[in-house]
Amino acid sequence: MMDFNDSDIAKAARDQAAHWFARARLGTLTPQERRECEAWRAASAENDSQYRSLETLWRVADELPRDRMRAVLTQTEALRPPIDQRRRFAMGLGAACAMALVAGVVGPQWWAPAPEYTARLASAKGERKQFVLPDGSTLELNTDTHATVAFYPGKRTVTLAAGEILFAVDADPSRPFIVAAGKAQVSVTGTRFNVRRDGDDVSLAVESGSVEFSAGSWWNRKVERLAAGYVAHYQTGQGLEPAHPGDVAILTAWQRGRLIFRDSPLSQVVNELNRYLSQPLRIADAHLGRLRIAGTLGIDEPESALEVLPEIAPVTVLRRTDGSTVITAR
Structure with a gap:
């Protein structure tokens, strides 16, 4: 012995x-x-x-x-x-x-080995693009999105620097598909899911299949496992929230050229529109920003949404001579 x-x-x-x-x-x-x-x-x-x-x-x-x-x-x-x-x-x-x-x-x-395949993906503000990767996976980029792709023998990776992507990942159990977004990471083998990054905050919505969502400092990461119909959000300073059921169809409506709002504050509506508009939209006062809105707006031609907004809310959209646009109460 x-x-x-x-x-x-x-x-x-x-x-x-x-x-x-x-x-x-x-x-x-x-x-x-x-x-x-x-x-x-x-x-x-x-x-x-x-x-x-x-x-x-x-x-x-x-x-x-x-x-x-x-x-x-x-x-x-x-x-x-x-x-x-x-x-x-x-x-x-x-x-x-x-x-x-x-x-x-x-x-x-x-010092990892060089990737077998790399690509830089980008969309301009107000633009949506579709990319098909060599493995058959499809990436739908929303407005103002920037990402890099790298394929290795044992894994496929996408680094999301900013913006939003709807992933339809071709299944390959031997090569997991990993999306890195700041301190958050999504790991799958094959599924359909949406990842949005706003600064260091990251949101995930799963349309089909299941994914693993991990976030936080590498020495103390929290992990959530999401099935179809579930969503989760990582926010800097607050960590990764527990996965919960969400309306994935609404969250991914942008892929169909629509923004859908259900009892949302006007401030949130404006923030979403500003992701697509060439010139930022402002609200005249904070009180008006709390007005609740329900309706749908098209984003294929973002400027046209400003004409529809007064039809779903008691507001007026004023275009000023300096090029700025302001929402006031009607």
Whole structure:
């Protein structure tokens, strides 16, 4: 029988913690593996301590700009500090420990193999576009949307920088389809769903199939699983709300050239219209912005919606000589 001392046990726990931590960081854990990781952490105080050490150490890395992180990785390759685990952990957030762990845990996402296929997708303000990817998946871009696509042997990715996309993903269990939008991520194998990004806020609506929606800092992410007819929203500072039933048909009506409102405040109607109008629409006063609106507006020709608005609400749309447009009470 082999005799393991405390150092061997700590090293084994540290190595396993790095394995789970790296997989969780890169978003490659399956639901079953996530349960296995949780069970491993619960199995001993040493396991949990080693994992929490990695979380604590890398909280600061969540806010590091990518160019600074790349510089750290480059320095790591050049310096290659000696492997003295006890000394490095004693240094806490010291540079040698930081660089070594970046290279071993965070580094793979920056040094990943080159993609098999890449594309930049964009739509102008007031424009909608459709793109068909090499795997047969279809992406419907709403107004003022910008995204990049990259296909790898083991995954398909779309990075949504801004805007809104309705995805119809061709099923491929061996190559998950991942949508990254700031601190939020959507993972599927094949389904139809809508992702909208406003700044750092991200909304998801599932039309068919099921998806996994995760959001938050990488060291403390929350995960929601959504079936068809469910929606969820991630808001900076408030986190990821629980998934709940929603009217997906209304949320995706833009794909059919319509905006649908049911008892919505006028301020929300104006905010939606401003996503499509070349010149922003303003409300004369805050009190008027609370007026409730129900109706539908076309967006194929966004300016024409301003002619319809007085038909569904007691308002007047005034076009001023400086080119601005203001809504006043009728």
